[in-house]
Amino acid sequence: MVGNKKLDVVIYDTTLRDGSQGEGISFSLDDKLKIAKKLDELGVAYIEGGWPGSNPKDLEFFRQVKNMEFKNSRITAFSSTRKAGIPIKQDNNIKTLLESGAQTAAIFGKSWDFHVLRALETTLEENLRMVRDTVSYLKDKGLEVIFDAEHFFDGYINNPDYALQVLKTAEEAGADWVVLCDTNGGTMPWEVEKIILEVKKHIKAPLGIHAHNDSACAVTNSLMAVRAGCTQVQGTMNGFGERCGNADLCAVIPNLELKMGLRCLPEGKLKNLTEAAHYISEIANMPHYNNQPFVGYGAFAHKGGVHVSALLKDALTYEHINPEDVGNHRRVLVSELSGLSNLLYKAREFNMDINNYDARTREVIKMIKELENQGFQFEGADASLELLLRKGFGQYEDFFKLNNLKIILEKSEEDNITSEAMIKVTVGDKVFHTAAEGDGPVNALDNCLRKALTEVYPEISEMHLTDYKVRVLNGNEGTAAKVRVLIESSDQTSKWSTVGVSENIIEASWQALVDSINYLLMKRRMPK
Ligand SMILES: CC(=O)SCCNC(=O)CCNC(=O)[C@H](O)C(C)(C)COP(=O)(O)OP(=O)(O)OC[C@H]1O[C@@H](n2cnc3c(N)ncnc32)[C@H](O)[C@@H]1OP(=O)(O)O
């Protein structure tokens, strides 16, 4: 139990402060307020909203956040110890921190002698006075104070007496928490554990850990710190942060709860983790790392046939936790590495009743392997896969037939290139002959095909192309290279993906486009 909450470890989220120090991240004020709300819903104990003395946006955040209701989280304002050589009352950062109205302050102070001398260019004694003055001043003002001992591990390794003296000074001045920071992210897990066990002999205030990921050890170091006695873990969602980032709370939290049996979120909140992680990536405009442990879309995606075969018998064979515990879900991918099990699993998702005794199942697997050898990739094209499978089992026939297709591209010195497509298709016993222009040849083809088919299949007008990706498969062939086209389409209720492969980009696009339209028409005719 930590504080008045029934928690074994408290989570201190610094996505909005240290996370925003990550390259490529720039939150707007609105983004920050939305993320704070999401973090409160997730149930973290502290949300570090920013450094009020740093910029007007952060200060405004604290003004606005006061009007919001938080159920689980305390909003924290970040700042440094007072400047060297000035009285605390004259320090602008501390003045602005008080103006922000935050009830909890996180103050970073130097604990590595080298940093005091080289970065602050002051004396070791003055640094101790800066720590004491700042912590005691804020405590006198009634704030909760978290003291972040910057570069603590490097400091301890180089001069343990001074590093400990800094912690003791903060503790004596009334710090509610003393947080040990691996600021440069270079400390090894065994060093973290050993040093914290030593610190515990001298410091009675509750300890926290703040680890950076420069040696890819931030999550491990945070867990080791908890084992050694820290009861607060600072980190960021998705590991955003300065340089290589901070400890990824999306891994720290489930490891604490599920592996170490330590409660760090209110009951029932862990299952919101995946949704919160993706929401924050989206707002940060950062691509979500697919194989991010626990919360990546690929974290529970199974591709190898041997894995899927065992998984169907018991999920524990290839999953370390139940994906739903963190709000994620299992996915099975079909590819050239599949066995019958992958296809059976996928067929179940498609509501198809097939079994491994049926020779057609093996035939479809064989066809998939041959097509992947030609460059198709079905793991990202579920709709093409379902059509293939249904075709293999006699459950589907194309909705139209192509008679012929012509595309004309025209360019002169004076004019931009223009594209026009002409198509003749047969539906039943009717032939449709149309022409259409487009922004490029694929767009002209798409417009023309839709125009030809909408009279018989008006639902096509509800379908949109939402993504179009081209991958060159054998770049060494230059402009004669084979390409793979992946198309994502959607209607009001769903999204689906299809694939085409050819040396000719128009042919590859045609295959993906035709699959996309056929898929929509097939789905619309299936019983709900
Ligand atoms: C480990 C961390 O992540 S700490 C957080 C780092 N985050 C940031 O720096 C983002 C926000 N920072 C800012 O907006 C600006 O740097 C400000 C407003 C804080 C300061 O801006 P400036 O006054 O122009 O100073 P500048 O950024 O050039 O240098 C930092 C100053 O802080 C001093 N400083 C650094 N750490 C501390 C500390 N713990 N206590 C007191 N002063 C400190 C430095 O000595 C330097 O002072 P100097 O200008 O007298 O040499």
Ligand SMILES: CC(=O)C(=O)O
């Ligand atoms: C406080 C902090 O952000 C650090 O030491 O990394």
